Amino acid sequence: MTNTVSSVSNTLNCVVSERLSQGETFLQSVLDWLMKDGIEFVINFVIASLILFVGIFVIKGIKKATVKTLKNSKRVSELLEKFICSVVTKTCWAILLMIVLQQIGVNVGPLIAGLGVTGFILGFAFQESLGNLASGIMIALNQPFKVGDYIIAGGIEGSVLELNMMATVLATADNKRVTVPNKTAWGSAITNFSALGVRRIDTVIGIDYGTDITKAKSIALETIMNFPGVLKDPLPTVGILSLADSSIVLAVRPWATCADYWNVFFGVQQAVKEAFDANGISIPFPQLVVHSDK
Numbered sequence: 001m002t003n004t005v006s007s008v009s010n011t012l013n014c015v016v017s018e019r020l021s022q023g024e025t026f027l028q029s030v031l032d033w034l035m036k037d038g039i040e041f042v043i044n045f046v047i048a049s050l051i052l053f054v055g056i057f058v059i060k061g062i063k064k065a066t067v068k069t070l071k072n073s074k075r076v077s078e079l080l081e082k083f084i085c086s087v088v089t090k091t092c093w094a095i096l097l098m099i100v101l102q103q104i105g106v107n108v109g110p111l112i113a114g115l116g117v118t119g120f121i122l123g124f125a126f127q128e129s130l131g132n133l134a135s136g137i138m139i140a141l142n143q144p145f146k147v148g149d150y151i152i153a154g155g156i157e158g159s160v161l162e163l164n165m166m167a168t169v170l171a172t173a174d175n176k177r178v179t180v181p182n183k184t185a186w187g188s189a190i191t192n193f194s195a196l197g198v199r200r201i202d203t204v205i206g207i208d209y210g211t212d213i214t215k216a217k218s219i220a221l222e223t224i225m226n227f228p229g230v231l232k233d234p235l236p237t238v239g240i241l242s243l244a245d246s247s248i249v250l251a252v253r254p255w256a257t258c259a260d261y262w263n264v265f266f267g268v269q270q271a272v273k274e275a276f277d278a279n280g281i282s283i284p285f286p287q288l289v290v291h292s293d294k
Contacts, residue, residue, distance in 0.1 A: 006179045048103040055096040063089050076149075083140060083165055135186035136165035149194040151260065154184035198231060201254050201265045205272055206247030207280045213240065213248065216281050220252055223275040224268050229260035246286045 003191060037287035066088050070081045137257060145151045149160050152168070156178050168185050170178045207216050221238045224230050236254035243249075252272060256264040 022132060025234045043105050048100045052096065052100050055092075055099070059089060059096065062092055079163070083137070092129055124271060131183040132166045132181050135166075135182035137184050139163070139166070139168075139182055145192045149192055151193065151244050152189075152191040154180045154188050156180050160182045193261075198255055198257055199261050200234075200235075201256060201261065201268060203252045203265070203269050203272075204241055205252055205269070205276075206244065206249050208284045209248060211248070211281050213280065215279070216276070219275050219279055219281065220272050223271050224252060224254045227254070227264065227268055227271050229256050229264045230254040230268070232289070247284045255276060 006191045017237060025125075063085060066085055066230055067081065070084060139145075145153070145160055145168075147160050147163055150158070151160060153168060153170070156170055158172040158176075158178060159178065160168060161171050162169035164183070168180045170180060172178060200249070205220070207213070221236065224236045224238070225232075231254070234255045236252075238250055238252050241249045243253035252268065254264060254268055275284070
């Protein structure tokens with residue numbers, strides 16, 4: 001029993017001695033490193049921290065200067081301004097981090113090479129997204145529309161709610177939110193109803209063939225001239241559009257601001273109909289005359 005206890009004690013002493021020896025070796029290695037390279041590392045770390053601290057303020061200053069320059073130019077859209085600021089800021093951060101890493105002894109050469117290979121691979125993987133980004137840049141440069149405009153883009157009609165570098169968000173007339181990829185929007189004809197400030201309302205109304213055309217045109221023109229929201233410049237017009245089977249079709253074309261378009265569109269038709277009724281001008285139903293030989 002005594003021999004067993006003695007054997008266990010000797011084993012524990014050996015293990016403890018071995019661990020202490022390893023600890024002393026590790027501690028000596030740390031001390032040697034501190035004596036040889038530690039001071040240099042600490043100095044580099046302090047310098048890198050200062051570079052990072054100063055770099056943050058420099059980046060903020062560059063961003064503010066970029067925003068101020070773009071706003072003063074008055075030729076850059078809000079979308080392009082945000083994109084340029086984002087690119088400038090991210091580029092500055094990348095350069096700053098590379099300088100900091102290099103200062104603390106990290107070899108950035110392989111990192112840059114790896115990023116280049118990764119970017120090449122991602123370029124193939126995200127071709128569609130890159131296409132949307134390129135189209136977003138073209139939209140930002142050419143400014144075919146802006147937030148709040150009523151447009152048709154990519155076959156979708158609605159008001160522009162949001163515009164970013166990847167997609168255009170529209171609100172349709174029946175209040176549906178539709179996201180149109182910029183590649184689709186830029187790759188098709190874009191119709192902007194708000195760009196010129198005013199719009200022409202195109203309505204038609206038929207009158208009986210026995211009606212005094214001059215009188216009917218005069219009544220219609222007077223009615224729309226006095227209708228709220230109809231512009232005097234450009235002047236509204238009323239003319240014969242076609243001689244249809246059952247009626248003479250008049251084209252009634254007032255002008256209104258984009259904001260008043262739908263009020264004028266619906267109101268003018270009702271006002272002309274009521275004016276015709278008050279003056280005994282009939283709007284005929286479709287009719288077919290049949291001749292019979294007996």
